[in-house]
Amino acid sequence: MRASDRAYRTLRSEILDGTVPPGSLLQEVEQSTRLGVSRTPVREALRQLAADGLVVASGRGTVVTAVSRQDIAALYELREALESRAAGLAAKRAEETPFRAIRDRLLDAPRLLSEGESGLAEYFAIVDDLDAAIEQAAANRFLGAALRSVQLHSARIRRLSRHNPDRLLEAAREHLLIVDAILARDAELAAHATHVHLHRSLGNALATAPEAEPDASDVA
Known part of the structure; x- marks a missing residue:
């Protein structure tokens, strides 16, 4: 499995089960260290999550979207x-x-x-x-x-x-x-x-x- 796919699946699972709650800031450097991959796979994973509507770009980074x-x-x-x-x-x-x-x-x-x-x-x-x-x-x-x-x-x-x-x-x-x-x-x-x-x-x-x-x- 590609590193970007692994990062995407991990982050998606954490968002869906609430481990990473709405409003959480997902910064590339922090997530790459935590997930043990380089920044490029994390960037690709965040792009996929944005396409899913699970995260959105903000002034400080990428934020998990709310569910109103x-x-x-x-x-x-x-x-x-x-x-x-x-x-x-x-x-x-x-x-x-x-x-x-x-x-x-x-x-x-x-x-x-x-x-x-x-x-x-x-x-x-x-x-x-x-x-x-x-x-x-x-x-x-x-x-x-x-x-x-x-x-x-x-x-x-x-x-x-x-x-x-x-x-x-x-x-x-x-x-x-x-x-x-x-x-x-x-x-x-x-x-x-x-x-x-x-x-x-x-x-x-x-x-x-x-x-x-x-x-x-x-x-x-």
């Missing part, structure tokens, strides 16, 4: 349009095998969510696999590209609910309903179950989001 309540609402508007459509297409086109496997894993969600960070990571891996399975089953490369962009930013919002076990259990049941609808070949139900899940997730995200997060202007 308005951003959350706007993102969920797009998610509903894309993910509901994708779930409906998956119900029409999917092979059963991957969804049956995911269903079995979702049934184990209550146990996983009681096991702390390791179980939480495993549960989120199931959710990621479900997203990937739906994208593949929908079999629309343009829709898939849009979904991947949205899911990148959704991962930042997901951290807001990671310490809300009741909501996570509800979300696991909602995911199970989506899978069951896909397995039943019911496109309308799959789309509706996705709509309900996103509606409830949005309510939780807005309820737990800070009123404001620092942006580039705060550290410029």
Whole structure:
């Protein structure tokens, strides 16, 4: 793996899981030392992160972008349009095998969510696999590209609910309903179950989001 790709993946993961929070200043020299690469790979990584919308240039360097309540609402508007459509297409086109496997894993969600960070990571891996399975089953490369962009930013919002076990259990049941609808070949139900899940997730995200997060202007 190229040094720039390694730096990009590391920084992206840290931004998405909140290890590097909004408003953090990412300076090339500091990051190159920390990541053990030269400044050129870090510069390339920061350029990729800017294209993703995860960082923005400021007067002092590169700053991790904020996620405002308005951003959350706007993102969920797009998610509903894309993910509901994708779930409906998956119900029409999917092979059963991957969804049956995911269903079995979702049934184990209550146990996983009681096991702390390791179980939480495993549960989120199931959710990621479900997203990937739906994208593949929908079999629309343009829709898939849009979904991947949205899911990148959704991962930042997901951290807001990671310490809300009741909501996570509800979300696991909602995911199970989506899978069951896909397995039943019911496109309308799959789309509706996705709509309900996103509606409830949005309510939780807005309820737990800070009123404001620092942006580039705060550290410029």
